[in-house]
Amino acid sequence: MQINTRTSNDIHIVAIAGSLDSTTSPEAQKSLDAVVAGAKKVVLDFSQLDYISSAGLRVLLGAAKQLRASGGKLGMFGLNQSVKEVFEISGFATILSVYQSEADALAAM
């Protein structure tokens, strides 16, 4: 897994490439916690994310809860078919803000 963070205006864009699973989630959690602590608007770029398991979902839910509590916003885009399927089964497709494209995600922030 690789995580790259960049900013566009006041929006933090975090690109997570590879897998978000039980092996990689502790590291993803650290990176995301650090971003969320200092940001109000966070967009996750999943265009290079291969798959996600429940360990990865936990990290996303934690970030969503933190941002919700601090009045921030979290969006994501670039989900492949497999990630979408996991989002739908888990109900995350309806509780998290998923966008079709980076432009849509940034515009919604």
Next chain:
Amino acid sequence: MRHGFRMSVGADPGAVEKVNAALAGLAEANALAPDVRRSVTVALDELLANALSHGAAGRDPCSVTVEVELDQERMTVTVTDDGTPFDPFGQDAPDTTLSVEERPIGGLGLHLVGQLMDKVSYQRRDGHNVVVLVKELVNGKTQTSEND
């Protein structure tokens, strides 16, 4: 033609990665559809994390054997562990309609396994938990792509 692998892992760091790598190698050598590889990888991650980690679902960590078989029609994964009796499919389904604030963190993994696979089964046999997962290669997508 049948292909596959069998390996045993313990509760050491990197155990799940080893299984992932073997599965990725098998998928690549047989030009397996990415969606099938991803679904099986997620299901295995859930079962292994559950069996190998301390306290997951109230279990003690144990050693696990993973056997993967691939033929023209399906991928069959058998996960055997020597831990305390535990039926991963006998748990209550989580409430997936709760909001971000209401959602408990966790409890989704085994639900995912049941939904991502075409067939799942559990048996307690000779002091071992034996979980069998089946992912159909041809028709396996029909029941999971209806919400697109």
